[in-house]
Amino acid sequence: MPRSRTLPEALADAARGDAGYCFESAGVARWRSYADLRRTSLGVARALVESGLRRGDLVALVLQDGEQFLTALFGASIAGVIPASLYPPATAADLPRYIELTAAILNASEARAVVTSRALAPSFEETRAMCPRLARVLCREDLEGPPDEPSTSPSIDDIAFVQFTSGSTSTPKGVALTHANVAANIAAFAGPHGVGSCGDDVAVSWLPLNHDMGLVGMALGALYEQRRCVLLPPQAFVKRPAEWLRALTRHRGTISFAPNFAYDLCVRRVKDLSGLDLSPWRVAGCGAEPIHPATLAAFAEKFAPVGFRDSSFLPSYGLAEHVLAATFPPLGRHPRVERVAADDLAERRIAVDAAVDPDAPAAALVSCGSPLPGHHIRVVDEHGRPLAERHVGEILLAGPSVMLGYYKQDALTAAAIRDGWLRTGDLGYLSDGELFVCGRAKDLIIVHGRKYHPQDLEWAVDDVAGVRRGRVVAFGVVEAGRADRVVIVVEPSGTVAGDPLTEAIRRRIGDLFGIYVDDVAIVPRGTVGRTTSGKVQRAATKDRYVRGEFTAESVKA
Amino acid sequence: MPQPASVAIEEGVIDVLKNVSRRPIDPTLSSDLVADLGFDSLQVLEVIAELEDRFDISIPLNDVPTTRTVAQVVAQVAGLVAERSNA
Numbered sequence: 001m002p003r004s005r006t007l008p009e010a011l012a013d014a015a016r017g018d019a020g021y022c023f024e025s026a027g028v029a030r031w032r033s034y035a036d037l038r039r040t041s042l043g044v045a046r047a048l049v050e051s052g053l054r055r056g057d058l059v060a061l062v063l064q065d066g067e068q069f070l071t072a073l074f075g076a077s078i079a080g081v082i083p084a085s086l087y088p089p090a091t092a093a094d095l096p097r098y099i100e101l102t103a104a105i106l107n108a109s110e111a112r113a114v115v116t117s118r119a120l121a122p123s124f125e126e127t128r129a130m131c132p133r134l135a136r137v138l139c140r141e142d143l144e145g146p147p148d149e150p151s152t153s154p155s156i157d158d159i160a161f162v163q164f165t166s167g168s169t170s171t172p173k174g175v176a177l178t179h180a181n182v183a184a185n186i187a188a189f190a191g192p193h194g195v196g197s198c199g200d201d202v203a204v205s206w207l208p209l210n211h212d213m214g215l216v217g218m219a220l221g222a223l224y225e226q227r228r229c230v231l232l233p234p235q236a237f238v239k240r241p242a243e244w245l246r247a248l249t250r251h252r253g254t255i256s257f258a259p260n261f262a263y264d265l266c267v268r269r270v271k272d273l274s275g276l277d278l279s280p281w282r283v284a285g286c287g288a289e290p291i292h293p294a295t296l297a298a299f300a301e302k303f304a305p306v307g308f309r310d311s312s313f314l315p316s317y318g319l320a321e322h323v324l325a326a327t328f329p330p331l332g333r334h335p336r337v338e339r340v341a342a343d344d345l346a347e348r349r350i351a352v353d354a355a356v357d358p359d360a361p362a363a364a365l366v367s368c369g370s371p372l373p374g375h376h377i378r379v380v381d382e383h384g385r386p387l388a389e390r391h392v393g394e395i396l397l398a399g400p401s402v403m404l405g406y407y408k409q410d411a412l413t414a415a416a417i418r419d420g421w422l423r424t425g426d427l428g429y430l431s432d433g434e435l436f437v438c439g440r441a442k443d444l445i446i447v448h449g450r451k452y453h454p455q456d457l458e459w460a461v462d463d464v465a466g467v468r469r470g471r472v473v474a475f476g477v478v479e480a481g482r483a484d485r486v487v488i489v490v491e492p493s494g495t496v497a498g499d500p501l502t503e504a505i506r507r508r509i510g511d512l513f514g515i516y517v518d519d520v521a522i523v524p525r526g527t528v529g530r531t532t533s534g535k536v537q538r539a540a541t542k543d544r545y546v547r548g549e550f551t552a553e554s555v556k557a
Numbered sequence: 558m559p560q561p562a563s564v565a566i567e568e569g570v571i572d573v574l575k576n577v578s579r580r581p582i583d584p585t586l587s588s589d590l591v592a593d594l595g596f597d598s599l600q601v602l603e604v605i606a607e608l609e610d611r612f613d614i615s616i617p618l619n620d621v622p623t624t625r626t627v628a629q630v631v632a633q634v635a636g637l638v639a640e641r642s643n644a
Contacts, residue, residue, distance in 0.1 A: 090598055235618055239602040261599075269603065448599060503592035510591035514598030 004187075005224070006154050006179040007077045007161075011038050014226045021219070022230040023067050024247060029230075034223065037071055039147040044075025046145030048113075051136050055080035055152065057112040058162065058407070061210075062102070062120060064088045066231045068140045069209050070219060072115050073161060075143065078150050084109060084162035084174055084407070085210040088120070090514035095123055097460065097512055103127040105164055105172040106134055109407055115140050156180045162407045163212060163320050165451050173453075174407035175320045182216065184400035185323035186224045188372035189217070194328050195255055195283045195314070197221075202280075203229040204253035206237035206244050211450065212320040213288050217257050241265040242272065245303075249277045257285030257314075259449025260292055261483065263299040270302075279307030283331070287316040288449040290437065290478075293337045293364045310334050317368035317437055321422055323401045327377065327435045329369030336367035338436060345438060349392040351429045367434040375399035378421065379430055392429045394441050396421040443538055445476030445484050447515045452476075454538060460512050461488060464504050466496025471528040473541040485518040489541055489550060491525050498522050521550040566612070566638065567631050573607045574627065586628040594627075604630075612638055 005013065014034035022031045053059060059081050063069040069085070076083035086105060089098040106114065106127065113136035114124045124137045154160075160182045162174040190197040203222045207214030209231075222229030230251050237244045245266065248256060263286065286296065300310040311332050318325040329336065339354040342361040354362035371377045376398040379387050387393045402422045405413030416423055425442030428435050445452045457474035461467060471491035476484035488505055496504070502520040509517050527550075529537040544550065567586070574584045574594060582594050590596045596604065605616050608630070614637040624630055 235602060238599050239606045239618075265599075447597075503589065506592040506595075507589065510597065516591065516595050516597035516600075 004156055004180055004183040006156055006158070007074065007182065007220075008150070008153055010183070010220075010224045011041065011074055011078075014038075014223050017226045019222075019226050019228045021067070021070070021222070022228065022251070024230060024232050025236065032067065034226070037067075037074065040071045041074035041078055042147035042149070043145040044071055044143045045078035045150055046148055047143040048076060048079045048081055048138075050145065051113065051138060053079065053081045053113055053136070056082065058082045058084055058109050059113045059115055060084045060086050060102075060106055060109070060111045062086045062088050062114060062116040062124075063140055064117065064233075065140075066209055066219075066233065068117075072140055072143070076115075077154065077160060080150075080152055080154050080158070082159045082162060084111065084164060085215070086164050087208075087210055089512075091511050094508065094511035097508070099123045099127055100130075101456070101460070101512070103130045105174070106131045108172045108409075109162065109164075109174055112136065113138055115143065117141075154179060156183070159404060159407075163210070163215075165320060165453075173409065173412065176404045176407040177323055178404050181323050181401055181403060182220065183224070184374070185216065185325060185372075186221050188374060188401070189325040189328065190221055190225050191373065193373050194325065195285070196331055197225045197227060197255075199227070201225075201227045201254045202251050203227060203255045204232075204244070204248050204251055205229065205256060206232040206234050206247075207258065208234045211288070212318070212324045213257050213259075213285075213449075216324040217285070218255075237262070238265075242270045245270060245276050245278065248281055249275065252277075252280040254280050255283040255285070256281065257283075257287065257316075259288040260286055260290065260295050261448045264292075264295045267295065267298045267302055273303070273306050276303070276306040278303055279309075281308065282312055283314050284308075284312040285314045285316055287318060287325075287368075289446045289483075291315045291366045291368070293335060293366045296335055296366065315366045315368050317395075317426075317428075317435055319424055319426070321403045321416065321424070322397050323403070325372060326375065326397050326401070327369045327371050329367055329434065336434065337364055338367070338431060339364050345392065351390045351392065351431065351436065351438075363438070365436045365438055367431070367436055369435065370433050371397075371399075372401075375401060377430070377435060379428060384418075387429075389430050389432070392427055392438060395424045395426045395428045395435065395437070397424060398422065439478065443475060443542075445474070445486060447476075447483055447486065452513060452515070457486075457488065457509060457513070458536065460508055461490065461505050464501070464508050466493055466501040466504065467491075468493045468525065470530075471525075471536070473528055473536050473538050475538055475542040475545075477542075477546065486515060487519045487521065487542075487545060488517050489521045489523055489528060489545060491528050492522050521545060523550055562638070563631070563635050566635050569611055570608065570627060570631050570634060573604055573611060577603050577607060584627050586626070586631065588627045589625050590627070590630070591625070608634055614638060614641055 015038040020033035073083045110133045115138045118139045121139050156179045159176050160179040162176045164174045205218035209215045313335050317327045339362045340351040342363045344352040378396040379393040381393050398421045427439035428437040454474040458472045461472045468491040473489040506517045
């Protein structure tokens, strides 16, 4: 077991070697050694201290550029300041609403400063009135200083960073991880029971760095292991998925992780395979959203002629509250797929081999493997009692990767972690000790590997003209083998007709979150119920929707 | 004054939109990409890549957020095509 190191210590160690990150953009590759990145980060640390930030203060990073983000993260960490990553706006089309959403996070996390781009800085300046604790809005470009060695350093149990997934306005959830958490998870997933990291490895990633898989799995994993890592902007991949495969080819990439949708995009959109060579790619990780065996099979078939091997797939399970990785299958194994009876899975919550009744609908699930060394898993019923194998329940995790907690949210933290066990909100079952994930207990919506809190979508729609305030419900309908369907149910105020209202709602969600609302159900007044504490009845409304009660005909009736 | 070239661009844009959409759509110049045609941010980028290939242009990503309607896409493509042929 390697000695547990803080982020600044890992950076200092890596700076003694010659590895580094390669930032690739628009066909231009720029290598920067860890030594070079550390020098820049020391300057950032100095500038943050000189701007008045003190040890333990929280600084929010809202940065699109990979190099700027990483050196700001390292710099803050060196300065003993707590960096928090926030999603930059999906588009510039509805900036005021984005800023308002982000201001709620800044307030709840008592952020002392924001570090952002010159383009966004003026908008954040305007939030100062809403955020009394916010002392500074800093442009990343201005954070430069001499690369002096720091006079202090964080301890292993200090917070390494806080990751805000999707910012919920009422109770923003920032996952706070200690340096010990991060070091433990990386040591476990990089080790022989994980990806078996070795000196020749080259990681290639287009994942957003404000996402656990992109930040910890790819960028920090490479840093702590002192390996090379090629980083592409997420947009470059989404625009041309072949760019990912070309970068893997060019750099002889050996490790790359992505959500299921990325493999699907490659199957559908990569037309020209000439010049590709994926034979060095030994770990093709897949996680962050439900994994569909059919997607993996189609990808393997399509790219086998250019050297891709089915046994390179590493379907895995994890979540930000557990740093990143929780379970991995053995390396070099073909994905283990179970076909189980869909009805038994949904109603009896038991995974019955579909071969028992070949005519009944079946669900194909892929194994995410077993817990990493030093980590533990349980599947429990609603009373928290461990279940037997093949019984579906909530997945609980324990061990050194369980987060410190939700930043400044003690009640939420207490609800999430009991006696050292983290409640994941995901449903699954164990079979021969391996985990099969088959659903969600929490009402999160997952689109393209990113998690959205329904409360955020509801809040975003709440002030659209024509919507009755406080009578909005958002949820995802999980469909086997597909991305979640995003549904919004609203009561109209009566001022805007149905079609324009639907359009306005789709536009608002598209502008703020970049996702498409599959269905907008406009329902009569009084349909959206509230709990005694004043919250919308999301589960009840979703049940009625799924039962077909809100079709156009029944609503008009 | 409508030019034959702009008609070709309009048809090309509409053809790309139909190819990229995963559901049947009938785009007109006034259709909104997100609200009417149901494109998410992923598909908007796919549309851009397809347009770049078809018209041999490079669409700067910075301009994308302000593009909402089919007419705006057509105008942007027409502008870039004109720039390319003048260059």
